Amino acid sequence: MTRQELFDLVHVNTERKWEKLNLLPVFIDVVQDFCGQNRFWWRQILAQLNTIPGQGTYDLTATGVITNVDMGELKVEEIVTVQGVNLHPNCSRTELPPIFDSAGQLDMILNSVNAVPSRYFLGYNDDHTLVIDPPDSAYSLWIDMWAMPDIKNDSTSSVIPLVPNQFHRVIRNGMEAYVWEHVYGASNPKYVIAKNKYDEGILDAQARPRFSTNYAQTLVSSESAIRST
Numbered sequence: 001m002t003r004q005e006l007f008d009l010v011h012v013n014t015e016r017k018w019e020k021l022n023l024l025p026v027f028i029d030v031v032q033d034f035c036g037q038n039r040f041w042w043r044q045i046l047a048q049l050n051t052i053p054g055q056g057t058y059d060l061t062a063t064g065v066i067t068n069v070d071m072g073e074l075k076v077e078e079i080v081t082v083q084g085v086n087l088h089p090n091c092s093r094t095e096l097p098p099i100f101d102s103a104g105q106l107d108m109i110l111n112s113v114n115a116v117p118s119r120y121f122l123g124y125n126d127d128h129t130l131v132i133d134p135p136d137s138a139y140s141l142w143i144d145m146w147a148m149p150d151i152k153n154d155s156t157s158s159v160i161p162l163v164p165n166q167f168h169r170v171i172r173n174g175m176e177a178y179v180w181e182h183v184y185g186a187s188n189p190k191y192v193i194a195k196n197k198y199d200e201g202i203l204d205a206q207a208r209p210r211f212s213t214n215y216a217q218t219l220v221s222s223e224s225a226i227r228s229t
Helices: 003-013 024-035 102-110 165-184 189-206 215-228
Strands: 044-050 057-059 074-088 091-096 120-122 129-132 140-149
Touching (some): 003 024, 024 165, 074 120, 102 120, 165 189
Antiparallel strands (some): 044 140, 057 129, 074 091, 074 140, 120 129
16 A cells, blocks of 8 residues: 555545645654554564775665665664674674774774774664774675664655555554544544554554564474573
């Protein structure tokens, strides 16, 4: 479903009470609220970044920096891991440790010696810039992260970011609840019905925390393998 198709459905289902007003801020509010209810599995993305020799800072939301995911209307909520591919001979993947202390981060910012990436931090005066020591060559970094929608009020995109198609109805119910509440108040039956549907949709999404029901079994098998070694 496109964003406009969603807006058209909301207008029809709310008797066009909001037709003369902009639905985009309502959409932004509901999408943020829905996605913030849980760390749904579809909010975890694996993003690829190709480093540039001598460049230590990367705006993860800038066009082309992440090569396999459109980050235009997404932001990084939290990084899980950063792994480099073929950073060292005979080592296919290397996990980079995060640097949290300000002294270590300043060392990285001031570092002018190009080398193999060996550490990182996020947040060079913002929440979307990844900092590594300036690399001595082009490397492939894979960033496992939790993402959130970051839609601007002047957005012209037709895409509903991050949220899978099967949960677009949850966004629609949330938007309809917003409209009914602001038109008739929170005690109106139309609002109550729409709000209940929105809450039920959130619970439905929360009941599917992983992309596979085999998750618990896999964890048990992994733990058994660890204990047996």
